[in-house]
Amino acid sequence: MKNEKIIIGSDHAGYNLKEKVKPFLTELGYEVFDIGTHSTKAIDYPLIAKELAKKIANEEFQKGILICGTGIGMSIAANKIKGIRAVVCSDTTSAKFSREHNNTNVLCFGERIVGEYLAKDICKIWLETKFAEDRHLKRVKLLED
């Protein structure tokens, strides 16, 4: 156990991939909190994104993962909450640099876009990459301002 907790959420279009990613995160040693959805019954992604993003903004959690059909709606919605830096990723390089340079705190991807194994690789590299700080500190601060 890494002593690190991760919050995860999806809409109906991301539900099946969420269920595959969750045990993988547990295997990596994270304590996983699932805020739903809990079936493939249609649900509006902004509601899930808002609930998860608020828990990051108020520092209940440091990092969260959101899955929808494309990852796009989730990232747009999460980025509306102050303090959230959400990225939508379909590749591991973007996942890595989004942590190193942008200190992203929410990772989004789409079940209709990435397969199970790529999704797991994206999660692993995103979770394990540290913010580089240095010259990026000032830029991330500017995002907040």
Ligand code: RB5
């Ligand atoms: C749901 O059909 C779909 O629109 C949603 O999961 C997401 O992809 C939106 O960005």
